[in-house]
Amino acid sequence: MASQIVGYPRMGPKRELKFALESFWDGKSSAEDLQKVAADLRSSIWKQMADAGIKFIPSNTFAYYDQVLDTTVMLGAVPPRYGWKGGEIGLDVYFSMARGNASVPAMEMTKWFDTNYHYIVPELGPDVKFSYASHKAVNEYKEAKALGVNTVPVLVGPVSYLLLSKPAKGVDKDFSLLSLLGKILPIYKEVVSELKAAGASWIQFDEPTLVMDLDSHKLQAFTEAYAQLESSLSGLNVLIETYFADIPAEAYKVLTSLKGVIGFGFDLVRGTKTLDLIKGAFPKGKYLFAGVVDGRNIWANDLAASLSTLNALEGIVGKDKLVVSTSCSLLHTAVDLVNETKLDKEIKSWLAFAAQKVVEVNMLAKALAGQKDEAFFTANAAAQASRRSSPRVTNQAVQKAAAALKGSDHSRATNVSARLDAQQKKLNLPILPTTTTGSFPQTVELRRVRREYKAKKISEDEYVKAIKEEINKVVELQEELDIDVLVHGEPERNDMVEYFGEQLSGFAFTVMVGSSLMALAVSNLLSSMVM
Template sequence: MTTFPKATIEGYPRIGANRELKRALESYWAGRIDAETFRTTTRALRIDTYNHLRDLGLTEDYAIPADVAYYDQVLETGLTVGLIAGGTDLDEEFALARGNDTRVPLEMTKWFDTNYHYLVPEVEAGQAITPAPERVLRLVAEAQEAGHKVRPALVGPVTLLALSKPVEWSLLDSLVDAYATVFAALKEAGVEWIQVAEPALVADLSTPDADLAKYTEQAWSRLLGAENRPKVYVTTPYGSARKGLDALAAVAPDAVHVDLSPWTLDADADYPARVAAAFEGKETTLVAGLIDGRNVWAANLRDKVEVLNKIGATSVSTSTSLQHVPHTLNAEKNIPVEVAPWLSFADEKIEEIKALVAGESEAPEAFGRSDRAARTRAESTRIHNAAVVERVDALPAGQVQRQPEFAERQEAQKALGLPLLPTTTIGSFPQTNEIRKARADHRAGELNDEQYNEALKQEVKNVIELQERLGLDVLVHGEPERNDMVQYFAELLDGFVVTENGWVQSYGSRCTRPPIVVGDVSRPEAMTTEWSAYAQSLSDKPVKGMLTGPVTILAWSFKRDDVPLSVSADQIGVALADEVADLEKAGIKVIQIDEPALRELLPLRAEDRPSYLDWAVRAFRLVSLQAEPTTQIHTHLCYSEFGQIIDAVAGLDADVTSIEAARSKMELLEDIDETFHSEIGPGVWDIHSPRVPSKEEMVELIKAALVNVPADRLWVNPDCGLKTRGYAEVEPSLVNMVAARDEVVAGL
């Protein structure tokens, strides 16, 4: 039997170095390729990935995880073990993920405290669970044919149930039976090691930690007690396990992974000692997740050796899957020469793992590079800006508060002349092929600045005219000038570095290029006023100025690890406050400060949450602190579970809060109470599905919202921006949305 590999990773980016999976998915969905071509294309991507990882040095048997999913790993596991019905049908899988003409998709939310989105399994007590192991057996067979012994990867039974809706623990025994069936099928296929992730053990979820530990011991004692199974490697990414750590030690899997990233050790410095004590005397192989799978800073290898020695692990891995970082620095040509040595993407992190396994005597060059990177980064003037630090230090301590309070502002904002149940959109409109081509031509020098700006202005004019024709009340300029809601600002703020090819999967075929916060942040000049002012000049209706908020800019960037997050948040907050002042001077009366990632950065442990929410709310309030009472401040939040932070959302003190609600059927509004004073726009159209919702669907959602929100505080809008949709879907959906509003208003 093969021993566990000494050098491994928890997962690797699935999307492909050139976004091959994205292109295959979108070609299949558009009907440009058939199912067989899609399967052939994606199989080639997987085999190329295995070959690449072997070439990078993951040469031991089962060092490479087959963490494969066409859309999402939770959906993939749910289908494989049968908690989600669907078997192996490709179109059924995508209907669950995206919806179709006859069904709505599964709810989607954030995967722990990351920007990755997973699909939430919908379960019910007593349901049948019929596993489909052939899904994973195909992966094993294709890898074996190509000469690879890969490690099939699944989400674990405890995590799968803990993240389902509703959380139905009565299904645990039958679900364990299904996992046992899959394990046995893999054993019979010749697989010696499998990987099963139980990140629920590192978080305070709706199920208490003690109960999660009990269910862990219940499930895993049965699974590990079975004779017909491969060896099992249980992983615990995204933080430190507590009672769950003891539960795993009690059942003693063949190998256990622990997250020892800087993020985790900053929150739980005693974790390495607890891990060592829990597994002392056990035959379990400990795997040290020393290399940060979520951030892009090069590891300080000497620090990592010190932690490795504390727990006595014999294998080294990443703290999480590398799905959260770009593929390789080799694809980047414009990162400043000074900065590049400080960074480590997925491929470079594998080199760091190899160096740790080899030790300094066998890898002196790697340790030397690590030493130089730590020294030059600490000394760099790019990191430190005294003027920024001085400005932020001069801010009032503690929480800040916009004046006057909401009731007086709401009265002042009646001058906007908005109707009952006003309609708006969240900000972006479809980025057409023409706009993308113009952007590419401008980058290539084939369009000069004047020609490019004219193309963008024409698109803004088209978007304004469309909204007026459809009867929307508060308009947006559509954001054709923006490549991404975070990267756009990162390119205009000092203190950031952006990548050319640093793509990271967010969900399905959706990818982002997170910028990197390398130092103190400031705003050299106005960033958005030109476009907002031009759009406002085209209409008598109010046009929203559009800003991405400080917490979201921070969350959707790779963050500094040399200062607290609150420091960067305050710096971004005051920079954006200058932008608010400029927008007001330009005549903009409605300004939206998007914070879709507010919930995303919420610490996984309850005791760490109050301090985070305090600085996150403060950073948002800094942006709007000096806004005039007649300026209506909007915010937007999407695709997260907001019930547990509803007080913080209220604490943002926005005048209007729009929030994702369509997939969850207005469920979150049940948490709204008298402390939530802002007007609110719960989404009535799930824009992450290609389907066009009917007027009748939206009428029902608006009526459901009115159960919890008074009519004089309710707005009608989509869940999110429209950038990823096409006009063929957007226009009829907006027609239906306005018609639904009109029908509901007529009945009030």
């Protein structure tokens, strides 16, 4: 049985890329230093998956910022304000687009679907001169091949790229982004041609917009795009990945009818209704990449349940055409549980970060092939049972209190005008009062004090004195600025999520921050406490 990983975290198990990027941006290290860190990370990721037994290992999922920006660079779709004059796009232009510079602002950033990941939104118009300006996809495929790892190059699909873009400023309101399809496909063809020449046998197009509610015009664009690419793709096995949700029935029909495509990847964790579509009709002789291992959370997979799903799918598509996969890229999870030295044994048994999910995928594939690791499955079942029954997850007092809530408990006893009157009598605020959101900058000195107190290098009295001095400073500053509603600046807290979570049961905190450059949260929610 074959196994696949849709994508993998880029930051490194100890946030190596984050620190390298910050050093480069601060001018403390060179581009060569940054590229060396990136190359080492890619190498270790590919080898890790190869050693785990994964057959379909992705390449070109690494990014210094995000995969959509990488695609914009590949297509040479640089807004004129960044002064690019042609040729291969370097890090200076790349990071100017992502972060801005002294003279021009960055491009817009927005959420990558409903995740905590972000991407840089392409700005496109009818006058954009597309050109093949980054050979990253081909270079990284060759890089992996030189290490003895034959990968599946991954590209953001042409239709999803356009649908995730926005019209450039000043473009006519009637302009259709899909009208640019014919202009970008020649570049995709060039990339495909170079990948074939380099020896690639598979290629993966990510088309996540297929899970959205698309009208017939947008769905037709997928048919047109892959019909035009068909001749270029000849000789390659083509996989199209969707993820994050169920794929609508009409989109499913369009997808599974695309010319030249031999494999289809689906999120079967969030896309539960997609299972019914597959059971109802799946194209004969095509590959099903079944995303049964959740790529979006930190919980260990229920291997028994996933194996049951896979057994059912095996009867539909056949043993040789079923590939065990993640529901989406593992980009959205933390990197490796082995680095979490402060989590206790019970909690760690409930968790699986990216490195552990790679193992889960391969264990499921081996089980389907008749090589089930009984000890691994038994330990997984015990962990699942432990999590369901643990008082750390199931709090009877909270359940009882929640069950006792009445409708009136969800509304205030007094109306808003009465509350406003009471507030005004108490505070006597002007018509437009001023305040801040609460927290003031966490200075280097403040972080040092907190760090030393945590390490027991200073006493509690010394810590409290330092915190009170900081509070006095920010209060005096606000009074000097004539702020109406004062705050104390919150000098005693660390990360906001972590600080509040530490006051509650049902939370545990990791040593390593999340897997993505844009992921700022440092905690993993372990329980709602009302399960």
